[in-house]
Amino acid sequence: MDNPTETNTAFPDENGRFGEFGGRYVAETLMPPILELEKAYEEAKADPTFQEELDYFLTHYVGRPSPLYFAERLTEDTGGAKIYFKRDELNHTGAHKINNCMGQLLLAKRMGKKRIIAETGAGQHGVATATVAARLGMECIVYMGAVDIVRQKPNVFRMRLLGAEVRAVHSGTATLKDAMNEALRDWVTNVGDTFYCIGTVAGPHPYPAMVRDFQAVIGREAKQQILEAEGRLPDAAVACIGGGSNAMGLFHEFVPHKEVRLIGVEAAGKGVKSGLHAASLTGGTPGILHGNRTYLLQDEHGQIADAHSISAGLDYPGIGPEHSYLHDIGRAEYVSATDDEALHWFQTCARLEGILPALEPSHALPRTVDLAKELGKDGLIIMNMCGRGDKDVFTIADALGEHISEGTEG
């Protein structure tokens, strides 16, 4: 298809629906601010000065464009398709999350909101929000599950250094979903002056579309870069999925190009059959949580089930509604990788490529390698290397049975 923008901006519809997914399932108190946000976002999107300001920061502050890198030794080791990494782990703060924070906080500034709240799992979105808030001179409060605070210590300290207040959330499973509940409670309480910067393509409309749009820079760059490097589009684009923002960011540009397979990798934890996983599409059913209708992990009574993953950033029982839609219409494929696979490929990637991937994209590696074998030497794959692994060194040391000091940073 020659005009990508035609089909991939058709969704969501005016009610925030991607087919039967998405929507705005929030308390009445939040409806007016959500409608206000939607209006402000639409205006900003149409305003060239907003785009210019965002581009300026993406270039000079975030460090875009990120390279598209040929992972030569991994490719040789696999003996199949050429594997490229889209290196969003080289962004300022070490993950793709800042693309979205930059956009949302510039929007907050435009709306005159000075108090920023965010939820975080791995801490990458929290760090990115705290970073941009510091740069723009805004107050920043980050909600983080108590369990995640323990497993992502370096990021907690980083957020504090950046001047953010990190609030521990002890309710429920004390992970990402509970942090999101708490952030929503804060927003309901402080609607007047507060901007809620959601870290993934979930939440009520307009968040899934807005976060996707801010992350879509990944796929736009990647498409141009692969055309320059290889003279053709890839056979597949692969990304890990927590809520699905790095994946939507990579996929969006390619959605209309039907010849490009889109593959999302969910966290299978200890295995999808074990019940201890975070694979909402592979092992869930449609339901309503955090403002949207999407695939969820839930029990037979419609209570949300606990997600399990070694990766705090993937430990979420839902998935962005657009992924649910792409899944149901068969445009994207969703597979999964276990904790053990992620750990294995983390180490392999470190040794073969000299890149410590975050535990999240470590999940995308095994499925990328499988696919490379399946496609053979003529194949071409882009995998989103969406974050770096510095934040995960304690978790990985633990899992490998090694003891490293926890008192110092990184």
Next chain:
Amino acid sequence: MTHRIDQTFAARKAKGQAAFVAYMMAGDPDRTVSQAFLNALPEAGVDIIELGMPFTDPMADGPVIENAGIRARESGTTLTSILEMAAEFRKTNDTTPIIVMGYANPLHHMGYAKFTAAAKAAGVDGAIIVDLPPEEDSELRTAFETHDLALIRLATPTTDAERLPKVVAGTKGFVYYVSMTGITGASFAQAGSVTEQVTRVRAASNLPVVVGFGVKTPERAREVAKDADGVVVGTAIVKTLHEDGPDAALALIRTLAEAVHTPRGG
């Protein structure tokens, strides 16, 4: 049935009184205690019962109700057991309305049509589903209308003049006015400020206006009852039941009911 709700407000209004609406979490701490507590409410002065349905992710609730929900789920509470409790209550009481209150996902999971039929059969009169704003409630509302059940919508301080008519247009039974921006259990922001807010809702709707969120003491309940057609107390009851047991909670309810029922004197 909207009819039980209408009659309740009409009866109180005839006496120059507001109605007392009490919230309890179904199944907290267990089915037996909870059923006995539910059955005892009308006699303690409760006019309308809000029966809470637990959910893992109660994003509009504070810790008191969230923890009650956790206890309820741990004691095996499900939509089915909640409707059984309602049916049990109806064996001895055919006048006090029961409004179930909770979040959309458990209903969505059961299926809106199936839930509606079961709720009707159990003698439930209506529902408040916190995360179904007018933009998302048409499917459940249609099901409710075919069974003459009231889907009660919430109006809040952020519901502006443009939006308010749309919110109240689709509501049945009464309008629930959330008197502050915040979660359940938070303290009342500005005491004395409901007059204006209730007047604003009244201007948009002919239905009774019930005020909830942040009412904890008999003094506050009496003050709100001067303006509102009904006053809701939730967190204070749930907290007392948990910390001091059913007798203490019923004693609190009696003083709250008395305060709410203080005649307005025209």
